[in-house]
Amino acid sequence: MEVRPSVASPGPTSFPQVGSHLVWFDKGANLFRRRNLITGTDEFSQGDGAAVVQCAIDALPSDRGGIIWITEDLDATDGFVTISKDSVSLVALRDPPPRYWNIPRPHIQKIQYTGNVRGGLLQGLHCRELQFDGSGNQQMMVLRDISMHPTAQPNQQGLRFLGSAGYMQYIEIQNLKVALSGTGADYAAIEFGNGNPGFGHITFSGNTSIEMEHDGAGSPVAIKVSTGAQTGTPIRFENLSVVDQSARTSGDGIRPILMQTQSEISKGLRQMNIDRFFFEQHYAPAHTIVTIEPASVTGACWFVLTIDELAISDEIGKTVTLIDNGNARWMSREQFVRVNGGYKGGVGRVALGNLNPHEYFRVYLGNISGVTPFGKLATPFFESTPMSFVGAGGTGASPTTGEYVVVTTPVVVTSTAPWSLKDSAGNLIETVPATEARTVPLGYRVQFPTGIPSIFA
Structure with a gap:
């Protein structure tokens, strides 16, 4: 029998080392510290927790990224963190939700993806703004169990997809909770504003909940397609809930979906699918589910929206309008709003609104109890x-x-x-x-x- 020479097993240093850090609060020193979890040593400390998180991101290998664990002590109310390398994950070191209000999530005011970025995870964090800036191609990220409280102020403007130099694709948002405050015109919880034709394949899985806060004023929007935006591939919501509460004292009713005026050819919403859409209103001013502003004389729009099930709840006996379509300039392919089914609950009623049908734009209604006109x-x-x-x-x-x-x-x-x-x-x-x-x-x-x-x- 031939005896082969033994080969030594490779040591752990033979494999790529993925960076891993812990950002924790040293109460005795009143400092946040960055601990390298490979060496076990604290390598950086500062009173500004967001700066320590940024230092940890900068310390990760540029070719492999890594995981940064963040304790729930972090409350960076003015913090601004940028991610410009692949496979960076910021993960809250906390028990899974739900959590009591007195045991908060780690809070970073704003997190921004910039440049070409691929991969990574944000989990269990609280933010005022999460921005994909579109300065490069940004793709393959997951945002999981994120809560947000936008206020319409700078660096506090919700979940935003912006820019045009690069596209965003294959991004999944799992279980997003937004409490919306603010004032002014058309401030939004979620903004689709990227103008690159490759923008799309954005999936909101689990529950996406958007609820107005008592101090919300002005003209709030749940989901906004901004001027100059172009969604080239599908955007999908699995379960979308929008609630306008009775404690508000001023401002317009929230508009669940708004497409702003487009001033260029081939801009707008190519395709959005909402599996289940629940809209609940307790605030007296009028509400319109879909608002499409008129394009300028130099613009022509896309708009394709399908809602499989629309449920509208009302307790104060007011009318909810399905659509206000002010646009008459469309790309030369059929555009439409299609509601396949659903129901209207409560004591109010639903009006179809301004459908403004066109050679290239239609509204289709399926079997919607309490909504579809009969007779x-x-x-x-x-x-x-x-x-x-x-x-x-x-x-x-x-x-x-x-x-x-x-x-x-x-x-x-x-x-x-x-x-x-x-x-x-x-x-x-x-x-x-x-x-x-x-x-x-x-x-x-x-x-x-x-x-x-x-x-x-």
Whole structure:
């Protein structure tokens, strides 16, 4: 039997050493210290906890990154930390949530990703602002169990995706809690403002909760698509909850989704999917779920939003409006808001609002208890160029002799005189006799040369 020479096992120093540090508070010295968990020695100390965290980030290997554990003593109310290298993880050294209010999370006012950054984890922290600045490609990060309290002040402006030089992709936000305060125009909990066409593949998994604080004033927004933004690939929310509370004393009702005015071609929201969307309002001023501001004369927008289930809760008997669409300048591909199902609870009601249908923009409603109009529509007709529309959300009671495209929901049509039923391309299917009714699907066309039609939805 051949005996082979033994080979010594490689020692631990033969493997790459991933950096690992602990930022902890020395109460006796009233200092935060950075401990190297490989050597066991404290290598840096300072009274400013955020500066110690930044020192720990700077000390990590630039090619491999590492983990920085942060104790719950850290309360850097003016702290500003930047991450500009790959695979940096900031992790709270604390028990899993939920936690009592008197045992807080580690708090860093602002954390900003800058330059080309790939990978890493933020977990268990409290911040006023988390910013991806878009100065390079920023991708493959996870934000887990993060709480935020934006105030609309500098360095306190929520979760923000900005810039245009680089894109953000494959970022997952797991269980995000935002308590929103502030004043001024259009301050937001979450802002999509990156203008790079590669921006997208952002997933909000678990629960994303946005709730107004009692001191919220001005015109707050839950999710904002800023002027100049372009989301090239999907953004998805698994469970989104937006609550406007009764303790507020001033300001507009929170707008859950706002797209601001676009002044360039091919800007806006390419695709957003919300699996389950819960909106609860206890504040008296009016609320509109989706607001689309008009593009300027040099702009043309994208806007594609699908909500699988929309639940609206109300206890004070007021109307919640589904959409206020002020835009008439669209990219030449179908844009839409689609709500597949849901319900309206409480004592108030829901209005469709200003749908403003267009050759390239539609609103589609599925089976929504308490939301979808039933019965005869008083004003089913909407006149526009190059095509006109008929369905829920119209503005006129009587048609012209031209064609109308069915929008929002399928309708049942009858008339006092014969009328034309056409397919989506305008080809005649049938001349329907007077007084006979037909169910007309979305996208099909109807025409009334004479008579008085009745439209039901």
